Amino acid sequence: MNPAPDTTGPVVQPLDLEVERPSLQNNTADIDRLQRAVEHQWGAAVATDPADFNRLSRRMWDLDFTGQAVLDLSATPVKIIDFRSDQGPVLALAVDLGTTHIHLHLLDLHAGRVLDKRVVRNPQIEHGPDVLTRIHYATSGGLEELQGLAAGAISRAATDLCGDQGRIPRDVAAVAVAGNTIMSHLLAGLWPDHIRREPYIPVVNHFPPYRADALGLGTLPGAPVLVFPNVGSYFGGDLISGILAAGLDQAEGVNFLVDVGTNAEVVLGGRDFLIACAGAAGPALESGVARMGMTAAPGAIERVRIDPDTKKASWRTIGDIAPVGICGSGFVDLAAQLYLGKIIDQRGRFRLGGDTSHLVETEDGPAYVVVAAEDTASGEPITVNQIELDSLCRSKAAMYSILETITLEVGVDFSEIKRFFVAGAFGQYIDPEMAIQLGMLPDLSREVYQALGNTSVQGAEKVLLDLAAWRRAQALAGRITYLELNVNQAFMNRFSAARFIPHTDGHRFPTVPVFDEGP
């Protein structure tokens, strides 16, 4: 037998193989000969899923018993999932299964690189914009439909991605899915009813690898689908994937990983401990507010600068096209600039005492014109009013209070933080400088901050490319202490203090200027 198999490489691996031809002298069955041949070459026991018997047997005869076995190393024992002619590298699909969007990366497992990417809307959205409405729909008889919608969207995107490479979805031999606990449950067809009701219990924390065909994915039928584990209803596989992508579980010292969506999800720690909490940071940070907010997509204003003298805004949009709205990170930029430009005060209120020519009057009161009508995609001006600024200040205060609370809980000071990873679309576009000026993130040395982009899909890539990372994901899920955020008086006091820009306690933000409360 060959040396011990490589269990640190990709989760599925090809193996060139010549299977004994059958004869009257060797009438061993197809699957048994196939397993024997692989075992001989691979050096360890292997198995085959009964659901693949017919297909594998036919492929053996079609290819005259010479080809390439594809092995699934996530299974114990290792499983034979395909027998194919050598038609190019084995493909895999990394999926960030979000409530609103699904991000998909097609990987070449041999080269270890991303071939192409797609973002598609999660079609479940037609049955509810958020997880709670989806749960309601699922438990009212729609579970199977929601499962099919998610699987269908992934399958279609996979077909599309493969087609552009001159390949077919059947060439995709492994899938990894990182999603929040509800999205993961819905994709797996699991009954989510107990997740939404106290004490918020998922059906499962650790998903064993699924067969792709069992979930209705149009990839190789026996492709393993690695669904990231969750730690509970509020701490999903997307975060576990993010921790993996950031390498937080192996990092020295105390570090932060923050992912902002509908909730702000926060992990503090490193290789010695991992403590997590999540709190509603309000919708302002994910997609702005309803009137002008949008997710980070082409046309979203992601960067704003305001001339302190003219009080005029300049901006940059994602994709450099005419502005459509403002995404969360743009909104943080905007608010910080409004503060630095002395257009709003420490309470986040418009300064109405002096020159207000940069403001317009709307039915919701005064508003600042970010982009004039003639410069927007719609022909309508993009403005921000007091209501929206109040909403943002609550969100930024929530974020800061959560960070403060978790450090207090662990007994570390912000100054001890070695690395501060900001994940997600929010993290990809946010300017930490502005987030600090606003008092949303602590006033740390700027190089401590690191934007990571979509860590959820990056973690999914990682486990596909490295089986050891998948094992790490399982282990680290068990290591995380989840801190239930206690919204008590102490928290509310911290929250109130953090609603100021940057904070009622200015000493916490030495690099942020404090202005007189004059106009």
Added chain:
Amino acid sequence: MNPAPDTTGPVVQPLDLEVERPSLQNNTADIDRLQRAVEHQWGAAVATDPADFNRLSRRMWDLDFTGQAVLDLSATPVKIIDFRSDQGPVLALAVDLGTTHIHLHLLDLHAGRVLDKRVVRNPQIEHGPDVLTRIHYATSGGLEELQGLAAGAISRAATDLCGDQGRIPRDVAAVAVAGNTIMSHLLAGLWPDHIRREPYIPVVNHFPPYRADALGLGTLPGAPVLVFPNVGSYFGGDLISGILAAGLDQAEGVNFLVDVGTNAEVVLGGRDFLIACAGAAGPALESGVARMGMTAAPGAIERVRIDPDTKKASWRTIGDIAPVGICGSGFVDLAAQLYLGKIIDQRGRFRLGGDTSHLVETEDGPAYVVVAAEDTASGEPITVNQIELDSLCRSKAAMYSILETITLEVGVDFSEIKRFFVAGAFGQYIDPEMAIQLGMLPDLSREVYQALGNTSVQGAEKVLLDLAAWRRAQALAGRITYLELNVNQAFMNRFSAARFIPHTDGHRFPTVPVFDEGP
């Protein structure tokens, strides 16, 4: 943790269990808590099939987390397949999946006994009476239908059996199926095309345990279905099951196991070696010949005695009802008695030289009246003619030649045979004395012979009641040397000699009288 789990008991075992109730302090998911509780009590790692997640989770909540886990010990690691209130013993179903009939035994795994039995026709028969026509139908697009027909027949019989015990099919937590290679493939939905064409290759020899729901059985969805392994197209799981039932693989010395169906299947050996072969013994031994033959079922003549003076036959039927036909064992009895009664000669030919009043003239020549018209179920006489006797003599000669050939191959003498097990319906009803008088079985001491009945279903019972027996079945399949019966000149010479009653070499049958060739 408790002492190491018992892996020698039944293949599925219940475990009284109290799972931790979920709370805000313990928000571990349902399946993870269930596994943890079982692992704590069972003392080893356990797993759960994703297909059971929803059902197990619901059962946990329904039973307020106190009940009985049912464990599948055939899986590695052990699998949790049910969570139930203690509603009586765990049931299991032993199945002999025959080409024409399906025998089912319902077992109480706790008491280790058979609760009830059923025999039903294999409904696949509407698409072909034998394995070859079934293969043809399967490969012409009928595979799924044949799979469903077999599964449906088992499911209906299980419902029926359970109903009589005040239970439901969902209480059946394990199934074992012994069938020939084709029947096993069709139940598993496996493509049988290569089995029928040289070099006769099955898709699989060793079936991993199937999930009952994957095969469409209406039992507990995750009940393991243990399908006996085969050694090739001609040596099926029914024979492996038979070897297990006879204990041949653990027997001292050299022993025979013979199962007669369309083929005569023969295993020679014991714990030191196992050599097998199969040969066409003709239909005469399975179900007589077309005109009056039938399988061993109520109304079949299974015992015949002929008064040497009056030349009149007396008979006994299965079920003691009016005769319908003659089954294989009855035919052997009949032929031996015709010989001992000097109605046929050593060549199996009617003695026509003297008094022939016991014969009637038919369009197929002279025939012996076994049962007069007034005594039969149909009102037609049951007779045997020369053509039928010739057919039987070929069959008995084939059987003896096969036995002779395999002993010659191994280099043992008939006198060394310690035990001679005769299996199947044929074995259940045959009188070894008559089979010896006919020269079909060797002239050994009568107590060497042991009729075992339906060893196929008995072996299925055995693996359900004892996990170690299932492991033994896997191992012994790998130990069997299959002897391809070479129909060469030497074999044909042996066959010709064995067509005589008892044999051209009378010394081989010292206890069988040889008569003058006079009338």
